[in-house]
Amino acid sequence: MGGGASVIDLGYACVDDERAGRTGVSEVIYGAGKTAVQIAGIVEAMRANGQERVLITRLDAAKAAELKDLGCAFAYDETARCGVVGGLPGPDGNGEILVLTAGTSDLPVAEEAALTARFLGNRVHAVHDVGVAGIHRLLAHVEEISRAQVIIAVAGMEGALPSVVGGLARCPVIAVPTSVGYGANFEGVTALLAMLNSCASGVSVVNIDNGFGAGFQASLINHLPGREA
Known part of the structure; x- marks a missing residue:
């Protein structure tokens, strides 16, 4: 296993x-x-160099089963399509990250965001299927939004959804467009452009289906000094 002071060169990674x-x-x-063998090799290298926990994103069920057969010990969340080696830490963020989904079909991306945030030491609360097609479903959760x-x-x-939430919330809102929708949705491009053009202040946008990026960014915000709940 070669490499410099900051890189472990495995040949393929x-x-x-x-x-x-x-x-x-x-x-x-x-x-x-990545193949299961490659993922197992990367996990082994990380653990050997003192990384206590490892997050594996975009891991499908078949590859997760193969990875377990290779002897890699991890917990698998099939909805989030993520594996966690070493367990989740206790939360040490300033407050609560709230994950909202417009519809049940958005769950995989939302769960990736939620698991990422928990992996990074945050308390997360999720509320699903509160899209604007039934606005009363969202308004029933104003208390969670406010805190x-x-x-x-x-x-x-x-x-x-993010534009409406941005008009109700006093905190940063991270919008995540998903590829859920019919033809004119253009696999998420329509949602992405709508979110980029939001008239609500305080809304930022990550890429299509990028639950990981949203969870990571939310964790950074929730760990800023001086933002205690």
Whole structure:
């Protein structure tokens, strides 16, 4: 196993073993496009260099089963399509991250965001299927919205949910467009553009289906000094 002071060169991957020191968060494994053998090798390298916990995103069920057969011990969340090696830490963020989904079809992306945030040491509360097609469902959760430190709003179709939430919340809102929708949704492009054009202040946007990015950004906000609940 070769490499410099900050990189473990496995041939098929260069593991950044000093990322936690630079950014506060150790490297995360993106599972899509990697074989189970490659993922197992990266996990082994991380653990051997002192990384207590490892998050594997975009891990499908078949690959997760293969990874377990290789002897890699981890907990698998099939909805979030994520694996966690070493368990989840206790929350040490300032307050609560609220994850809202417009519809049940947005659950995989929302659960990826929620699990990422929990992995990074946050208390997370999730409320599902509160899209604007039935606005009363969202308004029933005004109390949760008002007490959140950060909100992640996940929506496909026309992507209207974050704009409405942005008009109700006093905290940052991270909008996540999903590829859920019919033809004119253009696999999430319509929702993405709607969120980028939101008239509500305090709304930022991550890429289509990027639950991981939303969970990571929410964690950064929830760990800022001086934002205690």
